[in-house]
Amino acid sequence: MELDFKVSEWSVDFVFQRYVQFGGRRHPEYFFAMITRDSIALKCEVVIPHPETPVRSVLDRWSDVGLSRPALVVVPDTEQDIIDAILYAKNTGLELIPGGGGHGPFVPITDKTLYLDMKRFDKVVLDTSQEQARISFGGGALTRRVIDVCTSEGFYTTWTNSYGVGMVGSVLGGGSVSSMIVSAKIC
Amino acid sequence: MIMDQLISIRLITAAGEVLELDSTSLGEELGLFHALSGAGHGLGVVTSMTLKAFPLAALRMKNDEVWCRRVTFPADAINLAVEKYMQLLPPKPSQYVLLMFAREHVISTGSSAPIIILSSLYYGPEEEGEQASRPLFDQVIVNNSTIHSETVSTPLSQMNEAWASFSVHGEYKDISSAWLRTTPVETVKASFQQYMQFTDHYKDATRSTVVHATHNPQKHVAISQTLEGEAKYFESRDRGTCMLVMPWTSNPETVEPMRVFAKSIKALYRTAQPDSDLPRTFPNNMQADTQLEEMHTLDRIKELKRIKKLWDQSGVFWSPYGENR
Secondary structure (H helix, E strand, O other), X not given: OXXXXXXXXXXXXXXXXXXXXXXXXXXXXXXXXXXXXXXXOEOOEEEOOOOOOOHHHHOOOOXXXXXXXXOEEEEOOOHHHHHHHHHHHHHHOOEXXXXXXXXXXXXXXXXXXXXXXXXOOOOEEEEOXXXXXXXXXXXXXXXXXXXXXXXHOOEEOOOOOOOOOEHHHHHHOOOOOOHHHHHHHHO | OHXXXXXXXXXXXXXXXXXXXXXXXXXXXXXXXHHHOOOOOOOOEEEEEEEEEEEHHHHOOHHHEEEEEEEEEEHHHHHHHHHHHHHOOOOOOOEEEEEEEEEHHHOOOOOOOEEXXXXXXXXXXXXXXXXXXXXXXXXXXXXXXXXXXXXEEEEHHHHHHHHHHHHOOOOEEOOEEEEEOOXXXXXXHHHHHHHHHHHHHOHHHOOOEEEEEEOOOHHHHHHHOOHHHHHOOOOOOOOOEEEEEEOEEOOHHHHHHHHHHHHHHHHHHHOOOOOOOOOOOOHHHOOOOOOHHHOOOHHHHHHHHHHHHHHOOOOOEOOOOOOOO
């Protein structure tokens, strides 16, 4: 599939700085690309896998079932990056899949996928100032972090039995079995 | 379920709009909030979520530890294992009973002999846990040298350690499940036979497991009778057991046989359910070929497709409810 972007000389230098800044992996299979203002500006990290790159080097998911190389991986820092990525996917006919913990083997990742890696949205905050305590977490937060933040303050909520499952994904898909007991105690 | 603790969601839609949704949202936004509670794949990009949290002290667990009585049976003690499992049912409200088929090396550096692990977990005072787990202290277990039994207390914060080895990334793993009202003795024994046959035949799949996770559905039925509980997208509140098949292989050629195995176990249990029970699973455990009718009622499928079309006209987000399914 043709990707409609240009990499000017200026962009390559800028890209290299970002590459170093993010401690990028030093593999010849990767290159970071800045999509210039001629199309949509994506200011965040973008990885376009080389056709020969093994998918495991591009994506780190729980299971290899149903997994093949995505068209590109976008790692947003801000909500604007996500909005830009959605627009980019629409314009190029790609299907956008947000990834949290990577534990959903039923999510089909193909060469028409724009994989939105939510790992930078990992903030977890416990607020016990109100009568009902609440735990807030970002789209890429993992179960482990939510467990640690809650229990270190003497609180709990319901979560799945795996540290690596993304909290958001587990809620969107119906929760989990291990949360049944704790859930029943609360209500 | 986790969704019953959901307070709010912050979401970016296909149109690039940022929405803050909660139970006070109105009209279509409220409908979207409910769909996100259990059938939320592909409706937007969630940037943040807020759940209710509760003081650990309210669970009244000694040292905030979950109490557990665990008994590991060799394969030839399957009859006794199933008998003890049945004696623990229905579980008490704070009790969680797990019956697991595995091969020994999954829990220790042993052989790959098939084993049955029966655990009774209690999220409350120790004395109540012991009382609820009486059958697991019987002489027939304690006096048998081939059966290993132990009582363990684990801080709630560390309960996931036991599953850490299943969480490693890589290789071919899957999870499929069936919500069941009943687990008859003969069906459980027959499924153990199938499990042994599958893992005996496919030596690269000996880390596969089958887990029957049983809780008391009473409180969950009560939740479903509230307006808010009823609005969430979850259909199996009145079924006490989730039977999970978790095949695992390092060999891509075993992926198709492992799918066949999982389907076969699910079908075995489903023929043993009342005729009026529709087959049920939930989205997190779906397969590529799972029919929507297995996860949601027909009315809800219609509604989810409508919601999908409304909030993502062009279908930019992958979804089980999109037009191409």
